[in-house]
Amino acid sequence: MYFLMTNDVESFSIPLNKLDYNTAREVYKVGLPRLLDVYAKHDIKCTFYFTGEIIESVPETLELVLDYGHDIGCHGFSHSHNRTFDSMNLYEQIAELKKAKHTIEKIAGRIYDFRAPALRINEFTIRALEQTGFNTDSSVASQRFDGPFTFGSKRKLKWLVAPRNPYYPSYDSVMKKGASNILEIPISAYFFSYIGTTMRISPLIVKILEKFLFAESQRTEKPIVFLFHPNECLDAKTGAAFARRANNVVEYIFADVIRNRLKVKNLGTGAVRLISEVIKRSKKAGAEFVTMQDYRKLME
Numbered sequence: 001m002y003f004l005m006t007n008d009v010e011s012f013s014i015p016l017n018k019l020d021y022n023t024a025r026e027v028y029k030v031g032l033p034r035l036l037d038v039y040a041k042h043d044i045k046c047t048f049y050f051t052g053e054i055i056e057s058v059p060e061t062l063e064l065v066l067d068y069g070h071d072i073g074c075h076g077f078s079h080s081h082n083r084t085f086d087s088m089n090l091y092e093q094i095a096e097l098k099k100a101k102h103t104i105e106k107i108a109g110r111i112y113d114f115r116a117p118a119l120r121i122n123e124f125t126i127r128a129l130e131q132t133g134f135n136t137d138s139s140v141a142s143q144r145f146d147g148p149f150t151f152g153s154k155r156k157l158k159w160l161v162a163p164r165n166p167y168y169p170s171y172d173s174v175m176k177k178g179a180s181n182i183l184e185i186p187i188s189a190y191f192f193s194y195i196g197t198t199m200r201i202s203p204l205i206v207k208i209l210e211k212f213l214f215a216e217s218q219r220t221e222k223p224i225v226f227l228f229h230p231n232e233c234l235d236a237k238t239g240a241a242f243a244r245r246a247n248n249v250v251e252y253i254f255a256d257v258i259r260n261r262l263k264v265k266n267l268g269t270g271a272v273r274l275i276s277e278v279i280k281r282s283k284k285a286g287a288e289f290v291t292m293q294d295y296r297k298l299m300e
């Protein structure tokens with residue numbers, strides 16, 4: 001059973017619900033050291049996806065992760081809700097990827113792995129990734145169902161039909177198998193997603209989800225992909241802020257009010273403890289921890 005522990009490094013403040021320079025500093029000073037310490041203790045190698053933005057404001061974040069020997073990937077340039085990949089055409093996506101890749105590669109050397117901010121991609125993304133030298137993507141969460149709890153939730157209904165095992169997507173749809181050269185390695189989900197947010201809101205749901213995912217992996221060799229963020233390892237100093245972004249009342253209640261209140265649960269040392277438990281349980285179930293590039297080579 002292969003286990004890919006993946007980390008999206010961005011300057012987003014979960015309690016403040018916005019991008020924030022101080023959060024970038026805190027990620028470097030507190031969030032990353034806490035997380036890197038856990039991974040070092042368990043002796044596992046992971047993939048860290050960086051936004052170009054956080055590297056421009058605090059380049060030390062990337063240097064620190066490199067010092068620990070983890071693999072580096074790209075999480076777009078901007079993490080702004082107004083600049084998601086699914087709102088861009090092919091040429092805009094290529095420009096955005098080039099800009100982000102250049103910023104990261106100046107420090108990290110060649111990179112090949114991509115995950116879109118907010119997991120928002122469209123039919124142009126695969127072609128854009130090929131044209132900018134990437135070879136893996138991990139932006140699809142097959143069979144994850146968010147209901148009204150995230151923005152763009154209608155578009156994410158497409159996840160319900162995506163293949164479960166890693167696949168090469170078609171140029172017409174990222175959710176279908178096809179002839180591209182980008183290996184899509186889906187984030188583990190089964191109705192609930194196997195990510196830090198679920199883990200912090202309900203450690204019990206994550207344990208139940210693991211039973212299912214681990215059994216499936218033994219049966220079908222589907223790799224386990226967990227999505228986590230160093231900013232989840234920062235203590236919440238204030239309560240949740242309610243930045244109203246919804247387009248209608250239902251989206252406001254679910255996506256803005258309820259979700260934001262839940263999203264601050266177990267931030268900081270709670271998250272650090274819970275992620276250690278995820279690693280321990282996975283090791284007990286026989287997991288072998290690999291990076292995206294390790295996995296791609298294994299599949300060749």
Ligand SMILES: [Zn+2]
Nearest residue numbers: 008010117118
């Ligand atoms: Zn992100």
